[in-house]
Amino acid sequence: MNRIITSELRALVLSCSLAMLTTGMAQAVDLGDAAPSFSPPDAHSIPNNDFGKMVLKGQAIFLNTPQNASQFVGNQLNCVSCHMDAGRRENASPLWAAYVLYPAYRSKNGHVNTLAERLQGCFRYSMNGKMPPPDDQTIVALESYMYWLAQGAPTGVKLKGQGFKRLAEPAQKPDYVRGEQVYAQNCALCHGADGAGQHVGERMVFPALWGDGSYNWGAGMHSIPTAAAFIKANMPLGKGNSLTDQQAWDVAYYMNAHERPQDPRFNGSVEETQKKYHDAKSDLYGQTINGVMLGAHSTPSGGRLRAKAQ
Known part of the structure; x- marks a missing residue:
């Protein structure tokens, strides 16, 4: 009610x-x-x-x-x-x-x-x-x-629980190695060690977090602050708010430090696309992680849609 x-x-x-x-x-x-x-x-x-x-x-x-x-x-x-x-x-x-x-x-x-x-x-x-x-x-x-x-909700008003509850800046800069450890302990069981998620038949029951089966570089979840807020409140599944804020930041960094489909706004240049759409200090697009420039080797956006058109 x-x-x-x-x-x-x-x-x-x-x-x-x-x-x-x-x-x-x-x-x-x-x-x-x-x-x-x-x-x-x-x-x-x-x-x-x-x-x-x-x-x-x-x-x-x-x-x-x-x-x-x-x-x-x-x-x-x-x-x-x-x-x-x-x-x-x-x-x-x-x-x-x-x-x-x-x-x-x-x-x-x-x-x-x-x-x-x-x-x-x-x-x-x-x-x-x-x-x-x-x-x-x-x-x-x-x-x-x-x-x-939304029946009965007031319009034009930000309601309690709207969006993702943003986290304060972490005490330590988000870290890939710490994030990898958090992922192995809390996330890999459902999402897979390779981040590809899990399927039952054709249906994905645990979503892919990176790779061609996941969201592309233009999605809101590629933002580390957004991903950290979502993870803190909701993950691991059924155990929301069990990770510390630092763990949420670290595993969000680790998750988004992997390649995924290209930003649909890609103009042929990672550097120019980064400058125009990914200039936030927490954005990893165009950054070099483990020797790989993220975005430089992305598959074209569109996934199965593009494959069907070929």
């Missing part, structure tokens, strides 16, 4: 919203520690009508993405690989918290994005595929699923 927002909080949200309007600002209200909590509807309460059928279609795409949206997916990851518990879990970029924040400006592409465009980007980068048309049934179904999960 959704929690009721106090009248004081509603007043605060309203005053923030009015302040934004009067100053011409168009951004979400961030209430920090006062951010309201939200609980999505029960998983078994999807309505038995035509809208409910579209919600179920979106849920199926979300849970088994290559099987239900194969024409747009270039790897074997599922949306739920990062947005855990069917997109319901706090601090795992829950869908209900994302839905209420769009349209929104994104520095990644330098303009206001609709929700449809944000979903298109997920297919292009995280799924290493191609963007569905904005009116394609794949996008409509995913938007419907997100809308259903």
Whole structure:
């Protein structure tokens, strides 16, 4: 059952919203520690009508993405690989918290994005595929699923558990060797010593963390701060918050210090692509790790999509 927002909080949200309007600002209200909590509807309460059928279609795409949206997916990851518990879990970029924040400006592409465009980007980068048309049934179904999960949530407000809870800078600089040790002890059992994940038949049950079966260099998870935040809150599976912050930073570094499919924005030059899209101090694209310049030997973005076209 959704929690009721106090009248004081509603007043605060309203005053923030009015302040934004009067100053011409168009951004979400961030209430920090006062951010309201939200609980999505029960998983078994999807309505038995035509809208409910579209919600179920979106849920199926979300849970088994290559099987239900194969024409747009270039790897074997599922949306739920990062947005855990069917997109319901706090601090795992829950869908209900994302839905209420769009349209929104994104520095990644330098303009206001609709929700449809944000979903298109997920297919292009995280799924290493191609963007569905904005009116394609794949996008409509995913938007419907997100809308259903967000029923009753306040719009334009950053809710508690939104996105990934960022970690403070580590006491020690993230380290490959320490990260390798954390990975061997806590991650390799599920994701494999080679980071290739594990399958049951054609379905990937534990996602690939690097290599051709994983997200490409343009995906948000290639960012070490983003990966560290996700790992700290959610990994190892079922034991979230059991790693120290330093361990989360170290294993995120190790994970992203491996080659993966090329950034779709690659212009033929690793150096120029790095300068334009990967200039953050924590970004490993274009850096030389263990004698290998990351990005210089990436397979072209598109994965199976590109293989089919040849």
